[in-house]
Amino acid sequence: MSTAVVVHRKGYPKKKRLMYQELQELPKSYNVIALSKMTKVRASQLMLLRKKFRDDIKIRIVKNQVARRAFEKVQGVAGLENMSKALEGQCALMFTNISPFKLNLIFGQNKIMLAAKGGDIATKEIVIPAGNTGIAPGPVLSEFKVANVQTKIDQGTIWVNKDTVVAKPGDVISQQLASLMSKLNIKPIEAGISVNLAIAEGLLFKEADLRIDLAEYRNELVRSFQQALALATEAGYATPETVKPMLAKAHQQARSLAAESGYLTAETADLVLPRAQSKAQAVAGEAKKKGYTAQ
Numbered sequence: 001m002s003t004a005v006v007v008h009r010k011g012y013p014k015k016k017r018l019m020y021q022e023l024q025e026l027p028k029s030y031n032v033i034a035l036s037k038m039t040k041v042r043a044s045q046l047m048l049l050r051k052k053f054r055d056d057i058k059i060r061i062v063k064n065q066v067a068r069r070a071f072e073k074v075q076g077v078a079g080l081e082n083m084s085k086a087l088e089g090q091c092a093l094m095f096t097n098i099s100p101f102k103l104n105l106i107f108g109q110n111k112i113m114l115a116a117k118g119g120d121i122a123t124k125e126i127v128i129p130a131g132n133t134g135i136a137p138g139p140v141l142s143e144f145k146v147a148n149v150q151t152k153i154d155q156g157t158i159w160v161n162k163d164t165v166v167a168k169p170g171d172v173i174s175q176q177l178a179s180l181m182s183k184l185n186i187k188p189i190e191a192g193i194s195v196n197l198a199i200a201e202g203l204l205f206k207e208a209d210l211r212i213d214l215a216e217y218r219n220e221l222v223r224s225f226q227q228a229l230a231l232a233t234e235a236g237y238a239t240p241e242t243v244k245p246m247l248a249k250a251h252q253q254a255r256s257l258a259a260e261s262g263y264l265t266a267e268t269a270d271l272v273l274p275r276a277q278s279k280a281q282a283v284a285g286e287a288k289k290k291g292y293t294a295q
Contacts, residue, residue, distance in 0.1 A: 016066055023070035023093070026058060027077045030095040034103055034198040035083055038090040041193055046092070049110060049193065057103070058095040067093065078202035086197045100198035104210040111192030115182050118175030126167040126181070126188045133158045133184055143180040 027033055038061070050059050064087040071084045083093075096103060116122075128149050135158045144151045150161040166181075167173055167188070181188065198205045233245045257263075259271035 016063065019060070019062065020066050020070050023060070023062070023067055024073050026060075026093075026095040027071070027074050027080060030058070031097045032095070032100055032103070032198060032200045033077075033080070033083060034094040034096070034100055034195045035086055036092045036094065036107075036193050037088075037196050038092055038193075041092075041191065045110065045112065045192060049107070053096075053106070056096055056098060060093045060095075062087070062091055062093050064088065064091060067091075077199075079199035079204050082204055083197065083199060092193070094195075100195055100200050100205050101210055101212055103198070104195040105212065105214070107193040107195065111190055113187040114189045114191045115187050116173045116178040116189050118173065118178050120173045120178070120189055122167040122169055122171045122173055122188065123190055124169055124188070125165055126173075126186070128160055128164045128166055128181070128184060128186065130160050130162045130164075133160060135183060140180070140183060143176055143183075146176050147180055149180075 046059065046061075049057070067087055068084045071080050074080055094103070098106070128147070132154075133151075136156060137153050137158055141151065141158065144158070144160075147164075147166050149164045149166065152159050152161060166177060173188075194207060195205075195210050196207045198210065229241060229245065232239060232242045233249060236246065238246065255268055255271060258265065258268040259275060262272055262276065264272045
């Protein structure tokens with residue numbers, strides 16, 4: 001029985017043995033462990049990321065069973081059992097000290113667009129634009145017709161009459177539509193690496209938790225700053241940011257008060273004199289009604 005075990009271990013692939021050992025060491029060496037499903041991920045993309053972030057992110061394409069068994073041996077890493085449960089299909093494990101939110105943003109900036117295949121799901125509205133397709137008339141006209149795209153023949157090529165929506169988010173792309181878009185060099189399928197699950201310092205983050213709309217966050221910060229600045233200025237709370245608007249407000253109020261009281265200075269003349277003239281004209285008008293005339 002002992003001999004059989006020795007033979008089995010000797011026959012176990014060296015690559016798997018090394019991966020098994022490494023997967024026990026890496027979780028203890030980094031603060032963040034992330035899981036990515038390798039759906040529609042090209043080898044060139046993975047190579048680029050590995051090269052670009054080789055000092056910051058360790059990326060390992062794993063055999064799920066090897067990873068599960070390795071993680072069972074790891075002690076003191078909270079949430080690792082959840083990572084094991086999520087190992088399905090072709091997966092990549094990433095070990096890093098980069099925040100999982102930033103990691104997801106990094107991957108989002110390295111996505112590419114691929115041609116659609118029959119059965120793909122549209123993630124955004126797909127439009128066939130108006131204009132010359134450069135395609136000669138022929139059987140392809142029937143594909144345009146099936147997609148409800150209006151066309152005309154001009155100068156020996158097919159022209160699309162107007163921008164036409166051929167798929168909306170969630171629609172299943174048919175084989176015919178995929179073929180047509182391929183001929184038009186339309187690549188509507190976004191492909192790349194996403195963080196599907198991550199654990200960081202004992203906290204578990206799912207894919208939906210890691211989605212950040214940077215534009216919306218930026219706009220929200222701008223709105224919050226403007227509202228805080230307006231409130232602090234109104235309250236008279238002096239800070240380096242509020243000094244200028246507070247002085248501008250005080251100056252405007254002082255001018256208004258001076259103009260209202262008729263206090264004439266070089267700075268208030270443009271307000272006081274027109275106001276005085278207006279009052280004088282009003283008095284003259286009333287005097288004229290009562291029969292008085294200027295001498």
